[in-house]
Amino acid sequence: DSGVTQTPKHLITATGQRVTLRCSPRSGDLSVYWYQQSLDQGLQFLIHYYNGEERAKGNILERFSAQQFPDLHSELNLSSLELGDSALYFCASSGTGEETQYFGPGTRLLVL
Amino acid sequence: ILNVEQSPQSLHVQEGDSTNFTCSFPSSNFYALHWYRWETAKSPEALFVMTLNGDEKKKGRISATLNTKEGYSYLYIKGSQPEDSATYLCAHLESYIPTFGRGTSLIVHP
Numbered sequence: 018d019s020g021v022t023q024t025p026k027h028l029i030t031a032t033g034q035r036v037t038l039r040c041s042p043r044s045g046d047l048s049v050y051w052y053q054q055s056l057d058q059g060l061q062f063l064i065h066y067y068n069g070e071e072r073a074k075g076n077i078l079e080r081f082s083a084q085q086f087p088d089l090h091s092e093l094n095l096s097s098l099e100l101g102d103s104a105l106y107f108c109a110s111s112g113t114g115e116e117t118q119y120f121g122p123g124t125r126l127l128v129l
Numbered sequence: 130i131l132n133v134e135q136s137p138q139s140l141h142v143q144e145g146d147s148t149n150f151t152c153s154f155p156s157s158n159f160y161a162l163h164w165y166r167w168e169t170a171k172s173p174e175a176l177f178v179m180t181l182n183g184d185e186k187k188k189g190r191i192s193a194t195l196n197t198k199e200g201y202s203y204l205y206i207k208g209s210q211p212e213d214s215a216t217y218l219c220a221h222l223e224s225y226i227p228t229f230g231r232g233t234s235l236i237v238h239p
Contacts, residue, residue: 019172050227060173060218060229073225107172118163118227120172 020044021110021121029127035096038124042089042110048072049091050111050118051083055104066091098128133221135230142209143238149205150233152219156200161222164193164204167232168215176204176217209237 020043030036042049051063062075066085077083080098085091095102105125109118134153142148154162161180165173177186182197190207206213216232 019174059231060220062227062229065225075226109173117175117178119175122172 019119019121021108021119023106023108023121023124025124026122027125027127029129030098031129032098032100034098034128035094036098036126038093038095038106038108038126040091040093040108040110040121042091042108043119046110046112046119047089048111049085049089050109051077051091051093052107052109053104054107054123055101060107063093095126100128102126103128133219133228133230135217135219135233137233138231139234139236141236141238144209144211146209146237147205147207148209148235149203150217150235152202152204152221152230154200154202154219154221154228155223156198158223159197159200159221160224162195162197162202163220163222163227164202165218165220166215167218173218206235209235211237211239213237 022041024039047068049066053061063077064083065073069085080096083093105123107120107123109120111118136151163178164176166176167173177193179195184195186193192205195202214237216234218232220227220229
């Protein structure tokens, strides 16, 4: 158990819908990273937050957005969902953004 | 090298064999290199964080080296065991942006 929690574990929804994925980092960790893993892709970096502020952005679609709240939990919002958004979404946390990243169990999203 | 590349893509070894894999990354703008172990149906688990050229890290039977000038890192497993079967990922960090390789899938046969 990494100490990082993600909810929900599984999510099934329809095209065009909007979903919110939630991540709670390890106690004391200030950084949260979001990743997407599709069947035909490796782990793709989406976005990184540090202590409530966006620090780096990767290949994140405009339909996706994220935020980190004062209690340091983070949410990834996916809207206007398409079939291709079906993937495993991981969050990871670390102490300063430069150290070891601890991954949560992931949220598996299926868009039908 | 523009991307993070890992080789080989997959590897089958016998229990007790020693093995190694390679991670190649852009040598410019290096910040850090991470190694992860990813078992099926689980989450990636950090093995090493490497930041300095010439770094050597060791954890049990697993060790890693780093050459930032030429842009590669090696991961070694000594005396492979069936429980070492997993995908080994490396990630190159450039200014807080991690780029992952596709991984090396290791299967250790008893």
